[in-house]
Amino acid sequence: xxxxxxxxxxxxxxxxxxxxxxxxxxxxxxxxxxxxxxxxxxxxxxxxxxxxxxxxxxxxxxxxxxxxxxxxxxxxxxxxxxxxxxxxxxxxxxxxxxxxxxxxxxxxxxxxxxxxxxxxxxxxxxxxxxxxxxxxxxxxxxxxxxxxxxxxxxxxxxxxxxxxxxxxxxxxxxxxxxxxxxxxxxxxxxxxxxxxxxxxxxxxxxxxxxxxxxxxxxxxxxxxxxxxxxxxxxxxxxxxxxxxxxxxxxxxxxxxxxxxxxxxxxxxxxxxxxxxxxxxxxxxxxxxxxxxxxxxxxxxxxx
DNA sequence: AATTAGTCCAACCGCGATAAG
DNA sequence: ACTTATCGCGGTTGGACTAAT
Numbered sequence: 014x015x016x017x018x019x020x021x022x023x024x025x026x027x028x029x030x031x032x033x034x035x036x037x038x039x040x041x042x043x044x045x046x047x048x049x050x051x052x053x054x055x056x057x058x059x060x061x062x063x064x065x066x067x068x069x070x071x072x073x074x075x076x077x078x079x080x081x082x083x084x085x086x087x088x089x090x091x092x093x094x095x096x097x098x099x100x101x102x103x104x105x106x107x108x109x110x111x112x113x114x115x116x117x118x119x120x121x122x123x124x125x126x127x128x129x130x131x132x133x134x135x136x137x138x139x140x141x142x143x144x145x146x147x148x149x150x151x152x153x154x155x156x157x158x159x160x161x162x163x164x165x166x167x168x169x170x171x172x173x174x175x176x177x178x179x180x181x182x183x184x185x186x187x188x189x190x191x192x193x194x195x196x197x198x199x200x201x202x203x204x205x206x207x208x209x210x211x212x213x214x215x216x217x218x219x220x221x222x223x224x225x226x227x228x229x230x231x232x233x234x235x236x237x238x239x240x241x242x243x244x245x246x247x248x249x250x251x252x253x254x255x256x257x258x259x260x261x262x263x264x265x266x267x268x269x270x271x272x273x274x275x276x277x278x279x280x281x282x283x284x285x286x287x288x289x290x291x292x293x294x295x296x297x298x299x300x301x302x303x304x305x306x307x308x309x310x311x312x313x314x315x316x
Numbered sequence: 317a318a319t320t321a322g323t324c325c326a327a328c329c330g331c332g333a334t335a336a337g
Numbered sequence: 338a339c340t341t342a343t344c345g346c347g348g349t350t351g352g353a354c355t356a357a358t
Binding site for chain 3: 021040041042043055056059060063093094095096107108111115
C-alpha cells in the first residue's frame with residue numbers, strides 16, 4: 014500500500030484533481046486514491062477542491078465591507094456554522110469565513126487585552142456606581158467558542174460578542190440575537206442561500222435591506238461622570254474598556270421585537286441623540302478596530 | 317539589517333452524520 | 338439491524354508573509 018501524501022499541493026496534483034472532477038464531478042473522492050491517481054486521501058482531495066480549485070472562488074481577495082457585514086450578522090444568527098454562512102457568500106468557503114472570523118476574534122482579544130486595566134497601573138477614574146435608572150444586562154458566562162447559536166437558549170446567543178471574551182469571568186453584553194431580532198428582520202427571507210452555478214453572477218444580498226449599512230456612530234457615547242463633552246468615548250479608543258467597570262460592562266439594550274421598551278440609560282440617550290436603532294445596531298457592540306470596513310455613521314443631516 | 321510579533325491562510329485532525337453493504 | 342466506509346463540518350495548527358522595533 015502506497016504512503017499517503019500530506020502537505021502543500023503541487024500544480025501537477027491539482028491538475029489531476031481537476032481532471033477527475035471534470036470527468037466524474039465533485040464526488041467519489043476516495044476513488045482518486047484507489048485508482049492510483051494521487052497519493053492523497055479522499056478527504057484531502059475534497060478539501061483541496063472545495064477550498065482552492067472550485068470555480069469562482071475569490072482566492073486571495075480580501076473580504077469586502079459587505080462580506081464583513083454579512084459574516085457578522087450571519088454569525089450572530091447561526092453561530093459558528095461556517096458552511097452554512099458560506100452558502101450566503103459567493104466565492105467564499107467555510108474555511109475562508111472561519112479564518113476571517115477567528116482572525117477578527119484574535120484582533121478583538123488583543124484590543125481587549127490592551128484595554129484591560131493593568132494590575133500595577135493607576136486606574137483612571139471610573140464611574141463604578143450603577144446609575145440609578147440604568148437597567149443592567151443580565152450577566153452571562155462567556156460561552157465556549159464552539160457553541161452554536163442554534164443550540165443555545167436565546168439569552169446565550171450573542172456568540173460573536175462574548176465568545177472571544179474568555180478572559181473575563183462574566184461579561185454583560187448585548188444579546189446579539191435580540192438585537193438582530195429586534196429589527197424584525199426576517200433573515201431567512203432576506204438572505205437566501207446561494208446556489209453555485211458555473212456562470213453565476215455576483216449576487217448582492219444587501220440592497221434588499223431597507224436601511225443602509227453599516228451605520229456606526231462616529232462617537233458612541235456612554236454614560237460617564239465627566240459627560241461626553243470631555244470624554245467623547247469612541248469604540249476605537251484602545252482604552253475604551255477603562256471607561257467601564259471591567260467585570261460588569263454595561264452596554265445598551267435594543268428594544269425587543271415586541272416593541273416593548275427595554276430602557277437602559279444608554280439606549281435612551283441614543284434615542285435622544287436621534288440615532289435610530291437600525292438592523293445594524295448590534296455592530297455597536299464591537300470595537301471598530303475589529304473590522305476593516307466599519308464606517309462612521311453619517312450625521313443625521315446626511316440621511 | 318536583523319529580530320520579534322502579529323496576521324493570514326492552507327491543510328490537517330477528530331467527530332458526527334449518512335450511505336452502502 | 339448492524340457494521341463499515343465515506344463525506345462534510347468545525348476546530349486547530351504550523352508555516353509563510355508582513356509590520357514593527
